[in-house]
Amino acid sequence: xxxxxxxxxxxxxxxxxxxxxxxxxxxxxxxxxxxxxxxxxxxxxxxxxxxxxxxxxxxxxxxxxxxxxxxxxxxxxxxxxxxxxxxxxxxxxxxxxxxxxxxxxxxxxxxxxxxxxxxxxxxxxxxxxxxxxxxxxxxxxxxxxxxxxxxxxxxxxxxxxxxxxxxxxxxxxxxxxxxxxxxxxxxxxxxxxxxxxxxxxxxxxxxxxxxxxxxxxxxxxxxxxxxxxxxxxxxxxxxxxxxxxxxxxxxxxxxxxxxxxxxxxxxxxxxxxxxxxxxxxxxxxxxxxxxxxxxxxxxxxxxxxxxxxxxxxxxxxxxxxxxxxxxxx
Amino acid sequence: xxxxxxxxxxxxxxxxxxxxxxxxxxxxxxxxxxxxxxxxxxxxxxxxxxxxxxxxxxxxxxxxxxxxxxxxxxxxxxxxxxxxxxxxxxxxxxxxxxxxxxxxxxxxxxxxxxxxxxxxxxxxxx
Numbered sequence: 001x002x003x004x005x006x007x008x009x010x011x012x013x014x015x016x017x018x019x020x021x022x023x024x025x026x027x028x029x030x031x032x033x034x035x036x037x038x039x040x041x042x043x044x045x046x047x048x049x050x051x052x053x054x055x056x057x058x059x060x061x062x063x064x065x066x067x068x069x070x071x072x073x074x075x076x077x078x079x080x081x082x083x084x085x086x087x088x089x090x091x092x093x094x095x096x097x098x099x100x101x102x103x104x105x106x107x108x109x110x111x112x113x114x115x116x117x118x119x120x121x122x123x124x125x126x127x128x129x130x131x132x133x134x135x136x137x138x139x140x141x142x143x144x145x146x147x148x149x150x151x152x153x154x155x156x157x158x159x160x161x162x163x164x165x166x167x168x169x170x171x172x173x174x175x176x177x178x179x180x181x182x183x184x185x186x187x188x189x190x191x192x193x194x195x196x197x198x199x200x201x202x203x204x205x206x207x208x209x210x211x212x213x214x215x216x217x218x219x220x221x222x223x224x225x226x227x228x229x230x231x232x233x234x235x236x237x238x239x240x241x242x243x244x245x246x247x248x249x250x251x252x253x254x255x256x257x258x259x260x261x262x263x264x265x266x267x268x269x270x271x272x273x274x275x276x277x278x279x280x281x282x283x284x285x286x287x288x289x290x291x292x293x294x295x296x297x298x299x300x301x302x303x304x305x306x307x308x309x310x311x312x313x314x315x316x317x318x319x320x321x322x323x324x325x326x327x328x329x
Numbered sequence: 330x331x332x333x334x335x336x337x338x339x340x341x342x343x344x345x346x347x348x349x350x351x352x353x354x355x356x357x358x359x360x361x362x363x364x365x366x367x368x369x370x371x372x373x374x375x376x377x378x379x380x381x382x383x384x385x386x387x388x389x390x391x392x393x394x395x396x397x398x399x400x401x402x403x404x405x406x407x408x409x410x411x412x413x414x415x416x417x418x419x420x421x422x423x424x425x426x427x428x429x430x431x432x433x434x435x436x437x438x439x440x441x442x443x444x445x446x447x448x449x450x451x452x453x454x455x
Contacts, residue, residue: 045408048443049401049404052400052404052439052440052443053397053400053401053404055439056397056400056436056439056440057397057400059432059435059436059439060432060436062432063432063433066432
């Protein structure tokens with residue numbers, strides 16, 4: 001990086017030039033002239049030093065930015081923002097927050113990787129993680145860590161979104177990941193990989209400790225808690241290309257996401273059976289299922305969304321209306 | 330006059346002014362809280378040492394990271410080297426920069442661009 005700060009010192013240069021002219025032309029008292037000459041010499045020295053310091057400072061800042069950008073690749077985007085904006089204290093503290101936790105891995109990855117050369121495996125794994133990471137960032141997820149082919153991410157660290165929004169973002173992200181996997185499966189098949197590469201996803205919502213864990217010398221911003229284990233166990237229980245969500249997550253997304261009815265699972269590390277739902281996809285909002293009668297002149301304003309309204313509730317309202325009309329005749 | 334030596338710490342460099350070899354080295358990071366206090370003794374030693382213009386002096390500056398007040402000390406040292414050279418003293422500076430690091434190389438050029446004493450930019454790896 002080159003610094004061209006010469007023009008920034010034009011004013012100082014003019015002062016020096018004027019002083020030099022004065023010394024050459026005037027007939028001042030000799031002591032004053034000596035003093036003035038020393039002053040000028042010192043001023044020139046300071047100007048030279050200032051120029052160097054400014055350029056070096058700019059260069060150091062440029063260097064610092066490059067280093068910061070490099071470090072940013074090793075932590076999640078959210079954590080990077082927290083650290084660089086100086087809001088996150090670098091100390092061993094944690095907070096308790098309700099999070100929606102995401103866990104995924106590639107089915108039979110150990111077996112697949114044992115049949116690959118190191119370079120080939122690195123290219124394959126990096127291309128997979130690169131695509132998945134882009135999707136995590138797109139949905140505002142906090143990418144906690146990679147464990148080989150496994151990904152741990154979570155939603156809910158910031159106070160800006162509700163629990164429903166966090167859960168929906170997480171499930172929406174997972175659906176997009178599954179779609180992206182279809183593209184990747186084709187790409188890898190065309191490259192000559194015989195095994196179909198499929199991912200399994202587990203999602204759970206609940207309270208976790210989030211913050212800095214480790215030692216004062218080396219710490220890790222991560223999450224610990226029951227939902228992390230639960231998401232990991234759901235991932236293990238999921239079939240290939242399947243997303244399994246906990247019953248609590250389902251409760252937060254059921255109006256927007258179609259799921260199968262619950263299944264009861266015996267999971268390692270959990271004493272009681274846990275309920276889970278298989279994600280089918282986004283609910284489609286059908287315009288045909290909206291009933292709207294807006295006739296204010298005749299005192300009628302009716303709106304029913306059959307995408308959301310329970311049939312029995314609608315029937316009861318209609319019955320009440322009929323009863324009301326009959327009783328007023 | 331004796332040789333001058335200070336060990337490296339996390340925030341300050343090793344200062345090794347070897348009187349017998351006439352080789353003066355500053356190596357490491359330099360971000361003390363107050364650079365003028367940290368370098369005071371070394372600068373006093375250097376001022377006295379450079380009074381004798383009959384020496385053949387080699388100076389090695391290998392700084393990896395420094396704060397602005399340390400930059401000021403570096404410019405002071407370079408001015409002392411320049412003054413020694415202007416007084417017909419035999420002095421040579423090795424300025425070490427991190428290999429394959431353009432910014433580190435540029436820093437060397439910025440510090441030295443207005444000086445006329447002999448020097449060399451030498452790459453090193455951490």
